[in-house]
Amino acid sequence: MGKKSIIKWWYPLAAVLLLALFALARQERAVSAGADAPPPVLVIDPGHGGADGGAVAADGTLESGLNLDIALRLQALCRFWGVEPLMTRTGEDIAYPDDAGSIAAKKVADQHARVGLVNNTPGAVLLSIHQNIYPAAAPHGIQVFYGAASGSRELAELAQANLTAQLCPGNRRVASPADKGIFLMKNAGCTAVLVECGFLSNPDDLQALQSDGYRTKLAAVLLASYLQYIRGTTT
Numbered sequence: 678m679g680k681k682s683i684i685k686w687w688y689p690l691a692a693v694l695l696l697a698l699f700a701l702a703r704q705e706r707a708v709s710a711g712a713d714a715p716p717p718v719l720v721i722d723p724g725h726g727g728a729d730g731g732a733v734a735a736d737g738t739l740e741s742g743l744n745l746d747i748a749l750r751l752q753a754l755c756r757f758w759g760v761e762p763l764m765t766r767t768g769e770d771i772a773y774p775d776d777a778g779s780i781a782a783k784k785v786a787d788q789h790a791r792v793g794l795v796n797n798t799p800g801a802v803l804l805s806i807h808q809n810i811y812p813a814a815a816p817h818g819i820q821v822f823y824g825a826a827s828g829s830r831e832l833a834e835l836a837q838a839n840l841t842a843q844l845c846p847g848n849r850r851v852a853s854p855a856d857k858g859i860f861l862m863k864n865a866g867c868t869a870v871l872v873e874c875g876f877l878s879n880p881d882d883l884q885a886l887q888s889d890g891y892r893t894k895l896a897a898v899l900l901a902s903y904l905q906y907i908r909g910t911t912t
């Protein structure tokens with residue numbers, strides 16, 4: 678998935694897809710964040726990275742690379758749409774503190790840094806991107822998890838419905854509370870969702886995730902869901 682080639686050819690496709698999705702979702706929702714709430718800031722978190730590759734597919738595909746690729750597509754689409762997101766990382770290299778010697782210590786330092794970024798950003802809406810894996814090949818599909826703060830469940834249900842409709846019709850997975858063991862999701866004080874975009878252990882999911890077009894669609898549907906969400910909370 679050459680990073681240099683991802684930024685250009687798919688803009689028109691993604692823009693059309695976004696427009697279509699946004700047009701479908703013009704219904705007003707009765708949610709108000711209050712007049713003095715800070716404007717929303719999308720924080721995109723490509724899960725893992727650096728010393729932590731995340732899950733590994735049978736063919737060696739690393740979760741961290743897929744997460745980053747989808748996140749960079751989402752970042753580019755956001756800018757195309759006039760939204761400036763914050764990124765918890767933009768590459769595979771992560772600068773760790775000097776005293777973080779072991780991989781475990783590096784992971785802890787990295788997770789604390791991500792929580793710090795999120796919790797120091799007024800109006801943050803966290804969107805964490807991950808891939809699933811399971812010991813058996815059968816489980817498949819996209820699933821969105823949500824944190825405890827207000828708006829999280831709503832955004833997750835919105836994203837789950839859009840992702841299922843656009844990318845995996847028939848998917849029966851439903852938006853669910855995030856596992857308390859996920860440090861970032863547990864400690865983020867803002868609206869937060871985590872998207873498991875597919876199972877690296879399922880051949881069909883893996884093949885889809887290895888396609889540029891599929892990753893572009895994922896990014897477009899995530900952005901459309903975010904736009905729908907903030908429209909509902911700020912109008």
Ligand SMILES: [Zn+2]
Pocket residue numbers: 724725731732740807808
């Ligand atoms: Zn992960």
